[in-house]
Amino acid sequence: MSIRSSDEDETVIGTSYLPSQQGEDCPLIPLDMGLRDVLEALPEAIYTTDANGLITFYNKAAAALWGVKPKIGESEFCGSWKLYWPDGTPLPHDQCPMAIALKDRRPVRGLEAIAERPDGTRVRFLAYPSPIFDAAGALIGAVNMLVDLTDQTAADDAALRHDAIVESSDDAIVAKDLNGTIITWNPGAQRLFGYTPEEAIGKPIAMLIPLDRQNEEPGILKRIRQGERIEHYETIRRRKDGSLVEISLAVSPVRNREGRIIGAAKIARDITERRQAEAQRSLLIREMDHRMKNLFTLANSVISLSARSVTTASELATAVSARLTALAKAHALTIPNGFSSEQATTLHTLIQTIFAPYVTDGDNSQPRAVVTGPDITIAGNAVTSFALLLHEFATNAAKYGALSLPEGFVDISCSEDAGVFTLAWCERNGPIIEREPDSAGFGTLLAKSTVRGQLRGELTREWKSEGLAIRLVFGRSSVHPQ
Structure with missing residues (x-):
């Protein structure tokens, strides 16, 4: 039997499951085996119906898409268990693309729908139903091809996720062609x-x-054309306002479906904060190295100078330990909040810290030093030297001067004139001083290296019978530069 589609092209189907004429009681004739083999071999879902929409044939691909095998001559319009429109609303079988093609006696091209299988999974597909007419122009049935969109759906979902990642990324993501023209x-x-x-x-x-x-x-484009990836390339780029920004750049080739390189994708990350952190870390390391060297140098100086004023190893150990302990207490004043940048302190606070060990015990404890006059801020880098100097004054007073007796004390008065600061140290109620010491002790040597060197000041001593008087003069800027 010769039949034709709506496109007026004649196709010989031979014996088939299509009715030989319109009507519900028309006999069904089996498909030609050669054509049946061809339809079974096709990767796309293919099925046919009679003029009333009853399924007369379907291939394995159709059964796989539907997830069910419909009954020949009973199932109508589509073999799927349930149908939905793309927006998820139910689609009755008698309103599906095949039903429309039979009702309107015209092909329907690429109408999208969703088939739900008995196991609940859903498959997006495109339908291409075409009505079939016999030589006399009578409608005898239709053939439909269903194109599974599962792979495309996965690709679309992946593309959507990719787009979302690109849009929400804090990094700059740019695509360019092989001529260096920006395309995204x-x-x-x-x-x-x-x-x-x-x-x-x-x-x-x-x-x-x-x-x-x-x-x-x-150079970057040449490497991209060769299929290379560029990872973590650090460079500098210019912003719209002309400012420069340090970035870490990663560049990858972009290929089309044939695998040919058609451009490049760039990911640029601002590394300004990282570079600043690296610079800060380097600065801290250098500062730590500098301080450690200074501490070792200072420790060596304390040991060397202390050795000149003692006669036994025990005396040396005691002197060095006391001096280093005083330095540690003074240093603690510069970092009140743990490990942080070196802080400044004040002269009065430093004096109180140095004299704390000499406060008399008991309920009527009294300070051993009275400080009067204006205070002055001492910057962190000068605290150590000042603390060591004051510690030597206090240590000598505890050994030989006013602090060696319970009733002794030190009167410290401060004054300032035109940026020049004066500290007057006067010991009272100590042992009577009969004469000036014959040899210079640690304090004298320290004065030469610290007062004159770092503080750029002057220190004088007067050995009065009622107690030692020390006068220290230095410029404000030497201990707290503006």
Whole structure:
């Protein structure tokens, strides 16, 4: 029997499961075995119906898409268990694409629908039903091809996820062709470089490259054409406002479906904060190295100078330990909140710290030093030297002077005139001083290296019978530069 489709092209189907004429009681004739084999071999879902929409044939691909095997001559319009429109609303079988093609006696091309299988899974598909007419023009049935969109759905979902990641990324993500022309520009790129997508897309990527680095782009494009990936390339780029920004750059080739490289994708990350952190860490390391060297130098000096004023190892150990302990207490004043940058302290606070060990015991404890006059701030880098100097004054007073007797004390008066600060140290109620010591002790040697060297000041001693008087003069700027 000769039949034709709506396109007027004659097709010989031979014996088939289509009715030989319209009507519900028309006999069904089996398909030609050759044609049946062809339809079974096709990867797409194929099925046929009679003029009333009863399924007369389906191949294995159709059964796999539906997840069920419909009954020949009983199932209508489509073999799926349930149908839905793309928006998820139910689609009755008698309103599906095949039903429309039979009712309107016209082909339906690429109408999308969703088939639900008995196990609950859903498959998006495109339907291409075409009515079939006999030689006399009578409708005798229809054939439908269903195109499974599962792979495309997965690709679309992946593309949506990719787009969401690109759009929400804090990094600048830019695509360019092999001529260096920008073709995509995400919000991260706008934040980093200052250009809107309208200002950037279609423009050469070279607009981001400083003049002294223009030779970088040709080299990058050459490596991309060769299929190379560029990882963690650190460089400098120019923003819209002309400012420069340090970035870490990763560049990958972009290929089309045939595998041919058609461009490059760039991810640029602002590394300004990282570089600042690295610089700060380097500064801290250098500062720590400097301080450690200073501490070792100071410790050596304390040992060397202490050795000149003692006669036994025990005396040396005691003197060095006391001096280093005083330095530790003074140093603690410079870092009141744990490990942080070195802080300043005040002269009065430093004196109170140095004299704390000499406060008399008991309920009527009295300070051993009375400080009067204006205070002065001492910067962190001068605290150590000042503390060591005051400690030597207090130690000598405890050994030989006013602090060696319970009723002795030290009167410390401060004054300032035109940026010159004067500290007057006067010991009272100590042992009577009969004469000036014959040899210079640690304090004298320290005065030469610290007062004159670091403080750029002067120190004088007067050995009065009622007690030692020390006068220390130095400039304010030497202990707390503005």
